[in-house]
Amino acid sequence: LGLPGIRYMLEASKDLPIDVHIMTPSCVPATHLETSGATISPQDTEEIFSWKRVLGLGEVMNYPGVINLDPDMVAKLRVARGRPIDGHAPGLSGEDLWAYVISGPQTDHECTTLSEAQEKLRAGMHILIREGTTARNLDALLPLLTPATAPFVHFCTDDCHPETLTQDGHIDGIIKSAIARGVDPELAIPSATIHTARAYGLTDTGAIAPGYRANLVVLSDLQSMHVDKVFTSGRLVAEGGRTVVDLPTHADQQVRGSVNVGGSPLSFAVPDQGGEARVISVKMDQVVTGEMRVVPRVEDGLVASDTGRDIIKIAVVERHHATGNIGLGLVHGFSLKDGALASSVAHDSHNIIVVGANDSDMEAAVRAIIETDGGQVVVRDRKVLAQLPLPLAGLMSDLALPEAAKMGEELRKAATSLGCSLPSPFMTLSFLALPVIPVLKLTDRGLVNVDRFEFVPLFTGGGEDG
Structure with a gap:
C-alpha cells in the first residue's frame, strides 16, 4: 500500500497502551525481480522520517544493491544517515560484508550459524537472535551472548503466527527459553530491554531509573517469566493476562480491498521441456x-x-x-x-x-x-x-x-x-x-x-x- 499503509499503521497505533515505533521500509519492492503493490522512493523515505514515532530505516534486504551501489538504495541510505538502520544480510561474509556495513546497516537478524554471527559482530553489527514461528536460531546463536557482547546482542521473533504468540509469548518467551538454557537472567533481560533501546536510539526507555519512562513489566519470578502486571508511562494497562484499559478503534477502509487479480484465467499448466x-x-x-x-x-x-x-x-x-x-x-x-x-x-x-x-x-x-x-x-x-x-x-x-x-x-x-x-x-x-x-x-x-x-x-x- 506504500505511504497510505504506513500512515494507517501509525494512526491505528498512536493511542494504544503500548509504545509503537516503526522503521520505514527500505525495500519496496524488495527487488526488481517481483511485482509489488507500491513503490517507496528516497523522497518518500525522507518524508516518512519527518513523521512521529519513525526511528530509522528498516531491514535493508537488497544487499546486492547495496554492495553494487544501486542508486536508489544508496540514496535511501544517505537519507537515513545518523538514524538506526536495520540490516538483512544472510550469509554475507568477507569484503562483501564490510562493504555492506560501511554503507550503513547496523543490525542483522538473519544469522543461522554461530560463526556467521561472530563475524558480523566483529564487523560492528548488532546481532538480533531470531526465534519465531519457523526461523528458530536461538540454540545455534545463544553462545554469542556473553557479558562482553550483551550490549550488541538482542532478541527478535521476525515473523510469528497468532498461535505462537498465545502459546509461547513474544520476546518474553525468548527470554524464558534463554534462561532455561542456562543464561543468567541478569544477562538475558538487559539484552531484551535497555541494550535494545540503546540500539534504536531510545534513550529514555529500557531501565528503571530517574529520567526513564515508567514502562514496567512486573514478573512473578525470573524463571517462568510470567507477567503479572504491565505499566506504560506509570499507568497500569494490563494485569493477570488481560488488558485493563479501553482500546481505541480506527477506520480501516483505506487498507481493505487490496486483492486485485482481475479476470484473467488462473492456469498452472507447465509444459514439459524434457530433462531435469x-x-x-x-x-x-x-x-x-x-x-x-x-x-x-x-x-x-x-x-x-x-x-x-x-x-x-x-x-x-x-x-x-x-x-x-x-x-x-x-x-x-x-x-x-x-x-x-x-x-x-x-x-x-x-x-x-x-x-x-x-x-x-x-x-x-x-x-x-x-x-x-x-x-x-x-x-x-x-x-x-x-x-x-x-x-x-x-x-x-x-x-x-x-x-x-x-x-x-x-x-x-x-x-x-x-x-x-x-x-x-x-x-x-x-x-x-x-x-x-x-x-x-x-x-x-x-x-x-x-x-x-x-x-x-x-x-x-x-x-x-x-
Missing part, C-alpha cells in the same frame, strides 16, 4: 532454501505434482495490479498428499502464493483467497477445509488475537490432514517468494537464484548452470 527441472528444497525451521534438480513427473505433456517423491507444484499469482503474472515452479519438503494451501502473505511483495497436489485444488484455493480479500486457506476436492481471512491489506486479521489464533491452529491441523509434515506450513510458505534469502525462490515473474540475483528457467536444459 529445478526444485525449491525447504529446510526445516529455516527460511533459507536449497535447490534440487530432478526429472519431473509428466502427464499428457504437462508437469504434474509428484506426491510420491514429495515434489509438488508451487505458484505465485500477482494480486496488486491485475497483471496476470503467474510464476510457476516445483517445491520439495511439504509432504502434501492431497489438496492445496494458499496465502496472500508472501514476503515481501505479498502476492498470492499456493502449493498443491493438483491444479484444480490450487485454483480453488486462490479463488478462496480472492473471495475473502486476502487470507490463508486449506482446500481439498475444491472445498475449503479451514480458512483465516486477512482483509486488512491482505495481511492482517480484524479479529481478536485468541480468535485468530484458533483459526490459525485449525489451518495447521487441516494442512496436517493433507499429509503436510511441516510444523508451520504457512510461515514456511510465506518465505518461498522472498528473493533476498538464498538460494532458490519464486516470484510472480519466475524462479530466482538469489545468490546470482537473477531469473533462472525451471528446466535446466542440460547445462551445468542451466
Whole structure:
C-alpha cells in the first residue's frame, strides 16, 4: 500500500497502551525481480522520517544493491544517515560484508550459524537472535551472548503466527527459553530491554531509573517469566493476562480491498521441456532454501505434482495490479498428499502464493483467497477445509488475537490432514517468494537464484548452470 499503509499503521497505533515505533521500509519492492503493490522512493523515505514515532530505516534486504551501489538504495541510505538502520544480510561474509556495513546497516537478524554471527559482530553489527514461528536460531546463536557482547546482542521473533504468540509469548518467551538454557537472567533481560533501546536510539526507555519512562513489566519470578502486571508511562494497562484499559478503534477502509487479480484465467499448466527441472528444497525451521534438480513427473505433456517423491507444484499469482503474472515452479519438503494451501502473505511483495497436489485444488484455493480479500486457506476436492481471512491489506486479521489464533491452529491441523509434515506450513510458505534469502525462490515473474540475483528457467536444459 506504500505511504497510505504506513500512515494507517501509525494512526491505528498512536493511542494504544503500548509504545509503537516503526522503521520505514527500505525495500519496496524488495527487488526488481517481483511485482509489488507500491513503490517507496528516497523522497518518500525522507518524508516518512519527518513523521512521529519513525526511528530509522528498516531491514535493508537488497544487499546486492547495496554492495553494487544501486542508486536508489544508496540514496535511501544517505537519507537515513545518523538514524538506526536495520540490516538483512544472510550469509554475507568477507569484503562483501564490510562493504555492506560501511554503507550503513547496523543490525542483522538473519544469522543461522554461530560463526556467521561472530563475524558480523566483529564487523560492528548488532546481532538480533531470531526465534519465531519457523526461523528458530536461538540454540545455534545463544553462545554469542556473553557479558562482553550483551550490549550488541538482542532478541527478535521476525515473523510469528497468532498461535505462537498465545502459546509461547513474544520476546518474553525468548527470554524464558534463554534462561532455561542456562543464561543468567541478569544477562538475558538487559539484552531484551535497555541494550535494545540503546540500539534504536531510545534513550529514555529500557531501565528503571530517574529520567526513564515508567514502562514496567512486573514478573512473578525470573524463571517462568510470567507477567503479572504491565505499566506504560506509570499507568497500569494490563494485569493477570488481560488488558485493563479501553482500546481505541480506527477506520480501516483505506487498507481493505487490496486483492486485485482481475479476470484473467488462473492456469498452472507447465509444459514439459524434457530433462531435469529445478526444485525449491525447504529446510526445516529455516527460511533459507536449497535447490534440487530432478526429472519431473509428466502427464499428457504437462508437469504434474509428484506426491510420491514429495515434489509438488508451487505458484505465485500477482494480486496488486491485475497483471496476470503467474510464476510457476516445483517445491520439495511439504509432504502434501492431497489438496492445496494458499496465502496472500508472501514476503515481501505479498502476492498470492499456493502449493498443491493438483491444479484444480490450487485454483480453488486462490479463488478462496480472492473471495475473502486476502487470507490463508486449506482446500481439498475444491472445498475449503479451514480458512483465516486477512482483509486488512491482505495481511492482517480484524479479529481478536485468541480468535485468530484458533483459526490459525485449525489451518495447521487441516494442512496436517493433507499429509503436510511441516510444523508451520504457512510461515514456511510465506518465505518461498522472498528473493533476498538464498538460494532458490519464486516470484510472480519466475524462479530466482538469489545468490546470482537473477531469473533462472525451471528446466535446466542440460547445462551445468542451466
